[in-house]
Amino acid sequence: DTEVTQTPKHLVMGMTNKKSLKCEQHMGHRAMYWYKQKAKKPPELMFVYSYEKLSINESVPSRFSPECPNSSLLNLHLHALQPEDSALYLCASSQASGGYNEQFFGPGTRLTVL
Amino acid sequence: AQSVTQPDIHITVSEGASLELRCNYSYGATPYLFWYVQSPGQGLQLLLKYFSGDTLVQGIKGFEAEFKRSQSSFNLRKPSVHWSDAAEYFCAVGAHSSASKIIFGSGTRLSIRP
Numbered sequence: 001d002t003e004v005t006q007t008p009k010h011l012v013m014g015m016t017n018k019k020s021l022k023c024e025q026h027m028g029h030r031a032m033y034w035y036k037q038k039a040k041k042p043p044e045l046m047f048v049y050s051y052e053k054l055s056i057n058e059s060v061p062s063r064f065s066p067e068c069p070n071s072s073l074l075n076l077h078l079h080a081l082q083p084e085d086s087a088l089y090l091c092a093s094s095q096a097s098g099g100y101n102e103q104f105f106g107p108g109t110r111l112t113v114l
Numbered sequence: 115a116q117s118v119t120q121p122d123i124h125i126t127v128s129e130g131a132s133l134e135l136r137c138n139y140s141y142g143a144t145p146y147l148f149w150y151v152q153s154p155g156q157g158l159q160l161l162l163k164y165f166s167g168d169t170l171v172q173g174i175k176g177f178e179a180e181f182k183r184s185q186s187s188f189n190l191r192k193p194s195v196h197w198s199d200a201a202e203y204f205c206a207v208g209a210h211s212s213a214s215k216i217i218f219g220s221g222t223r224l225s226i227r228p
Contacts, residue, residue, distance in 0.1 A: 099208025
């Protein structure tokens with residue numbers, strides 16, 4: 001199984017809502033990532049988990065809260081988002097963390113904040 | 115720190131024509147180089163990667179790339195494009211450190227003329 005799955009595919013939420021994005025991989029990878037991608041832009045790294053511990057936080061606002069319950073799962077909890085947070089949120093995984101490891105990407109969650 | 119530049123924002127080629135997408139990187143040591151492709155609304159798929167060894171790298175979908183240290187380049191090529199190759203292409207560079215990230219270029223959008 002070489003897939004990274006993400007749910008939901010689409011999410012529309014109001015600025016006062018609380019929602020979560022989910023990501024799963026069964027490749028035995030020990031690093032998992034959250035990226036944010038705006039239209040016509042490259043992915044921007046948000047968080048990196050290595051061996052279920054948060055290793056990189058790219059100064060992301062606290063309204064985004066990541067969680068790694070186990071080595072296969074990665075969540076992104078969303079609360080009090082702003083319209084400018086509307087974007088494609090991509091999850092990725094790799095065998096280990098570090099810029100020398102190829103990352104496998106999920107299809108993304110298209111988030112719209114009203 | 116490493117960086118990557120994709121000079122071409124948008125390229126249009128005719129179906130069946132050859133393709134070359136440019137990528138220039140900046141890094142003091144031997145870089146880890148990647149080409150990813152993203153179809154509209156989808157995640158990123160790895161086309162090929164270069165870590166060391168043979169400077170001509172073969173990838174999936176008939177793509178290849180050549181690492182040229184003297185020119186700090188890693189250009190992507192395909193001898194004959196198909197309409198299904200229309201997508202966004204990202205060059206990325208990483209470093210050999212567990213704390214490093216993959217840095218993406220700004221992307222090149224490829225359109226195919228029938």
